[in-house]
Amino acid sequence: MTDNNRTEIRTTMSTTFDYLDRLEAEAIHILREVAGQFERPALLFSGGKDSIVLTRLAEKAFRPGRFPFPLVHVDTGHNFPEVLQYRDQLAAQLGEKLVVRKVEDTIRRQRLREPGGKYPSRNPLQTYTLLEVIEEFEFDACIGGARRDEEKARAKERIFSVRDEFGQWDPKRQRPELWNIYNGRIQKGENVRVFPISNWTELDVWRYIQRENIPLPDIYFGHERTCVVLPSGQLLGLTEHLQLDDEDEIVTRQVRFRTVGDSTCTAAVESDARTVEDIIQDLLLAKVSERGATRLDDNISEAGMEDRKRNGYF
Amino acid sequence: MDLLRFITCGSVDDGKSTLIGRLLYDSESVSLDVLAALEKRQASNGTVDLALLTDGLRAEREQGITIDVAYKYFTTPRRKFIITDAPGHVQYTRNMVTGASNADLAIVLVDARQGVIEQTRRHTLIAALLGIRHFVLAVNKMDLVNYDEAVFARIATDYAELTNHFHLPAATAIPLSALQGDNVVKPSQHLPWYTGPSLLQHLESVPGAQETEAAPRFQVQYVIRPQTPELPDYRGYAGQILSGQYRRGQRVRVLPSGLESKIEAIEVNQQEVETAVAPQAVVIRLRDDVDVSRGDALVPAGPEEPTLTRELEATLCWMSEQPLWPGRKLLVQHHSALSKAAVSAILYKVNVQTFARVHTEQAQLNDIVRVRLKTALPLAVDHYTDNRTTGSFILVDELTGDTLAAGLVEAANSEYFTAPVAPPVAFSI
Ligand SMILES: Nc1nc2c(ncn2[C@@H]2O[C@H](COP(=O)(O)OP(=O)(O)OP(=O)(O)O)[C@@H](O)[C@H]2O)c(=O)[nH]1
Ligand SMILES: [Mg+2]
Numbered sequence: 001m002t003d004n005n006r007t008e009i010r011t012t013m014s015t016t017f018d019y020l021d022r023l024e025a026e027a028i029h030i031l032r033e034v035a036g037q038f039e040r041p042a043l044l045f046s047g048g049k050d051s052i053v054l055t056r057l058a059e060k061a062f063r064p065g066r067f068p069f070p071l072v073h074v075d076t077g078h079n080f081p082e083v084l085q086y087r088d089q090l091a092a093q094l095g096e097k098l099v100v101r102k103v104e105d106t107i108r109r110q111r112l113r114e115p116g117g118k119y120p121s122r123n124p125l126q127t128y129t130l131l132e133v134i135e136e137f138e139f140d141a142c143i144g145g146a147r148r149d150e151e152k153a154r155a156k157e158r159i160f161s162v163r164d165e166f167g168q169w170d171p172k173r174q175r176p177e178l179w180n181i182y183n184g185r186i187q188k189g190e191n192v193r194v195f196p197i198s199n200w201t202e203l204d205v206w207r208y209i210q211r212e213n214i215p216l217p218d219i220y221f222g223h224e225r226t227c228v229v230l231p232s233g234q235l236l237g238l239t240e241h242l243q244l245d246d247e248d249e250i251v252t253r254q255v256r257f258r259t260v261g262d263s264t265c266t267a268a269v270e271s272d273a274r275t276v277e278d279i280i281q282d283l284l285l286a287k288v289s290e291r292g293a294t295r296l297d298d299n300i301s302e303a304g305m306e307d308r309k310r311n312g313y314f
Numbered sequence: 315m316d317l318l319r320f321i322t323c324g325s326v327d328d329g330k331s332t333l334i335g336r337l338l339y340d341s342e343s344v345s346l347d348v349l350a351a352l353e354k355r356q357a358s359n360g361t362v363d364l365a366l367l368t369d370g371l372r373a374e375r376e377q378g379i380t381i382d383v384a385y386k387y388f389t390t391p392r393r394k395f396i397i398t399d400a401p402g403h404v405q406y407t408r409n410m411v412t413g414a415s416n417a418d419l420a421i422v423l424v425d426a427r428q429g430v431i432e433q434t435r436r437h438t439l440i441a442a443l444l445g446i447r448h449f450v451l452a453v454n455k456m457d458l459v460n461y462d463e464a465v466f467a468r469i470a471t472d473y474a475e476l477t478n479h480f481h482l483p484a485a486t487a488i489p490l491s492a493l494q495g496d497n498v499v500k501p502s503q504h505l506p507w508y509t510g511p512s513l514l515q516h517l518e519s520v521p522g523a524q525e526t527e528a529a530p531r532f533q534v535q536y537v538i539r540p541q542t543p544e545l546p547d548y549r550g551y552a553g554q555i556l557s558g559q560y561r562r563g564q565r566v567r568v569l570p571s572g573l574e575s576k577i578e579a580i581e582v583n584q585q586e587v588e589t590a591v592a593p594q595a596v597v598i599r600l601r602d603d604v605d606v607s608r609g610d611a612l613v614p615a616g617p618e619e620p621t622l623t624r625e626l627e628a629t630l631c632w633m634s635e636q637p638l639w640p641g642r643k644l645l646v647q648h649h650s651a652l653s654k655a656a657v658s659a660i661l662y663k664v665n666v667q668t669f670a671r672v673h674t675e676q677a678q679l680n681d682i683v684r685v686r687l688k689t690a691l692p693l694a695v696d697h698y699t700d701n702r703t704t705g706s707f708i709l710v711d712e713l714t715g716d717t718l719a720a721g722l723v724e725a726a727n728s729e730y731f732t733a734p735v736a737p738p739v740a741f742s743i
Contacts, residue, residue, distance in 0.1 A: 033650070036650055062552070063538075065538040149387050171381075172373065174382060178708055180554075183708060306371060
């Protein structure tokens with residue numbers, strides 16, 4: 001290569017190759033490693049923005065071929081209808097296989113106790129359904145959209161995270177993960193959870209959605225919604241699953257969701273952001289983290305997430 | 315905006331996690347709810363323990379130490395940072411190696427009261443070995459030595475002697491107090507004698523990663539074959555450009571087969587492009603119908619080719635509780651290429667105190683050893699110092715799948731192999 005050539009590359013690098021390109025390249029590389037190393041991988045698809053971004057990355061990784069894995073939705077039954085509609089539409093548009101397994105059926109089959117209380121979240125029960133579907137299809141790797149910036153226990157997890165046959169994470173026995181070499185070799189019964197967007201922040205995800213022009217379910221944008229005001233001041237969208245009483249304060253507010261999960265434990269934030277750009281501006285000013293603003297179940301204990309991961313949670 | 319990945323290292327309790335907490339806190343990167351949770355655990359004297367921002371595991375909080383690496387993210391108007399907080403304890407060195415393998419810069423912390431100690435040397439050696447070229451010597455806990463310039467100067471000199479003597483990259487020395495926040499983000503009035511940049515100012519100004527400088531390297535991760543009526547014969551080689559640049563029409567050689575062909579097309583997101591550079595993820599199509607599969611390298615034919623070899627000399631960071639003995643069979647994973655292998659000889663071990671080469675029969679957990687490795691399949695490798703990607707590999711236990719070692723290619727041609735260090739001779743009178 002001539003000297004002339006070299007200078008030219010350097011300038012294109014510095015002007016057009018920014019951190020978002022790097023994060024994208026890293027994620028695509030990880031997805032292709034999954035395809036190359038595993039027999040029966042799956043992409044866990046919740047209908048939330050992170051898993052939607054994963055499907056876009058999978059298109060970039062595998063088109064014009066098909067995805068080497070199905071999309072798998074573990075359905076709590078506590079859904080936002082817009083999200084289900086979006087899920088089915090996206091799967092059809094991509095022409096990829098969608099597997100849906102319902103927490104409800106697991107509860108019936110395994111005679112689990114339905115969560116009670118005012119806000120009966122089925123989040124903890126998702127793990128059971130996930131393990132069932134892993135067993136049913138003999139998935140050896142499950143790709144998920146978790147990010148390290150979400151929570152302090154997640155900040156510690158590897159990109160290829162080996163789990164035992166109960167899906168448990170042992171933070172003291174994590175494999176070293178060197179350079180960009182991902183070791184997916186496992187013994188029978190073990191399973192790997194793979195997190196291609198580990199190094200992305202919430203803001204990165206939104207910037208990527210903006211850059212790629214990715215459509216999202218409407219609930220991510222400001223809309224009017226009837227909500228219950230929680231003691232913490234958080235707003236929870238009104239659904240038939242909540243057990244309300246006379247004391248509860250019901251309000252109608254302009255809100256959007258920062259994450260979508262089980263509707264009984266995912267709070268809305270007040271916002272009139274109408275576009276992705278508005279949301280990015282919101283986030284730049286936001287003083288509260290995604291989880292802090294929206295998850296009811298993490299506040300329970302200091303080690304909430306770590307404990308759930310140890311027990312097989314994603 | 316560009317990206318800088320850095321790691322903190324140094325001995326237990328030198329203040330690595332506190333420093334990162336301080337960086338996040340003073341650059342207003344900590345959200346209110348996370349702060350509120352932190353304040354709940356406030357110490358009796360009213361200060362919040364900023365190390366808890368990164369020490370995210372229960373065992374870490376209970377023991378007040380870091381066990382595994384934590385990744386944190388923050389952005390300034392100048393740059394985006396990925397921070398890796400490594401544990402200082404010797405027992406967890408392999409986790410530190412995990413963090414260092416991806417870092418562009420290392421902050422080596424030293425407790426101002428203790429100066430350069432064994433663990434400072436060990437971590438400096440490992441970070442340098444792993445190819446980190448930018449070092450910061452952070453002389454921490456200056457508050458406990460009355461912000462004394464002489465203490466700082468002495469430690470900076472000691473460390474410079476170390477790096478000079480062993481030809482390690484020179485470090486930028488910065489005095490600070492992670493606990494008090496002196497000179498971490500903002501300059502401090504307690505350090506009037508110090509006129510250099512604060513730690514953050516320095517981090518904002520060092521150069522970032524530069525993969526384009528090295529020779530062109532590409533490895534196939536996955537073969538895309540749609541086999542649809544529209545695309546019956548499409549064969550695309552999906553992978554990441556590991557270094558350098560590729561362009562359409564370029565002559566390439568497939569390794570290990572040695573077959574030659576030309577690049578018919580480079581696709582990024584299904585769009586054909588003229589050129590692509592590292593670290594882009596691309597699909598390459600070849601003009602000829604040659605046999606190419608996962609793990610194969612596509613490289614420009616000619617003088618810049620990597621070495622194709624079944625025997626190489628490498629430095630290992632041994633990461634398993636089971637010792638390594640010569641003759642041990644295992645797997646080598648060279649990115650997407652996988653082969654059976656055997657360690658044919660342990661040439662020597664590096665004493666991390668004196669950096670001397672010493673004879674050893676076995677490698678124990680966290681040892682750094684030079685070995686000779688034989689592989690069943692030929693691998694296309696470069697020297698680690700020339701190419702951090704194609705010069706690196708891991709060793710894997712065939713049965714358990716555990717990662718046993720990080721490997722750095724030192725010589726791929728038997729002409730350059732080192733003689734083993736002989737065992738000490740026992741003299742008798
Ligand atoms: N006085 C003073 N104390 C400090 C300073 N920085 C850290 N410390 C204290 O040193 C102790 C250890 O700090 P950590 O940040 O946990 O140390 P570490 O280097 O991360 O330790 P490991 O991760 O376990 O290796 C804590 O009690 C801190 O409060 C400083 O600048 N001044
Ligand atoms: Mg620490």
